[in-house]
Amino acid sequence: MKLARVVGTVVSTINSPAFDERTLLLCDLLDPSGAPAGGSMIAVDAVGAGAGEMVLLLDEGNSARQILAAPGAPIRTVIVGIVDEVTGGGAGDADRD
């Protein structure tokens, strides 16, 4: 799993049916210290994350489909948690707003 920060939303009306009624969030990848690690991903929101929050990204298809209860959906990246705090792996408290 990866740490990321929600930086926006992606709006789409013409999409694969598996994405109907799902929220797509644009996330910047972070390192454990909370600094941008380079790159961004679009993820399906499974926890109700909001803009600016540090989140846990799951980037594995089988788990994503299991969490979303969507067998056969072409979904690979899902937000599975909202991070309160990260300790270690860098400069300590990573959730700097």
Add this chain to the structure above:
Amino acid sequence: MQLGRVVGTVVATVKVPGLTGVKLLVVQPLDRALRPVGGQVVAADAVHMAGPGELVYVVAAREAAQAMPDPFVPVDHAIVGIVDAVRTLAGDDPAAPRPSPPPAPGEPAGGPPASGPTPLARRGTRGRAPS
């Protein structure tokens, strides 16, 4: 999933049977400011409506095949949505073709509100006391 821009089409007459009828497009992956990042990829069009110039999002790896009618087609990138708007925290929409200027002060607000991007409300950190 990744943002991308359709920059071309691929025509292949001889291909494995699973790819018959699958539209193949050349996609340039983009970062969130819609700048090109990385090399171009050939993606199957799973929404059947993408065309050159369009902003799309692409799913990669095994999940790409899941987007197709036959989930065992040999594709590793698939276009699974056409992007209408990208709304970022700062309120800018890099996907907007031409951002409309804000109305001048005192100008009567005529017509329906602009369908432009609206900034997201920034939410605080949950469950933490202010430090």
